[in-house]
Amino acid sequence: MARFSALVLDFLRDRRGATALEYGFIAFLISIAAVAAIREIGPSLAAKYAGVLPGLQ
Known part of the structure; x- marks a missing residue:
């Protein structure tokens, strides 16, 4: 036991x-x-990409 x-x-x-x-x-x-940071930044980045996309086409 010891x-x-x-x-x-x-x-x-x-x-x-x-x-x-x-x-x-x-x-x-x-x-x-x-x-948390990605969830905050995600929508603004998506809006930027949506604005740039027509210029790339």
Whole structure:
């Protein structure tokens, strides 16, 4: 039982996976910000392209 307790304590003290989780969380927040920015900019870009398209034809 003491060996099991030692293994559980080692597992709880191990911080190697914490950095990966932090980077994953940062990437998630950046992706949310990117999606929000694209949704805001999208309609104005579509209007610009629609205005330029007749000149290209």
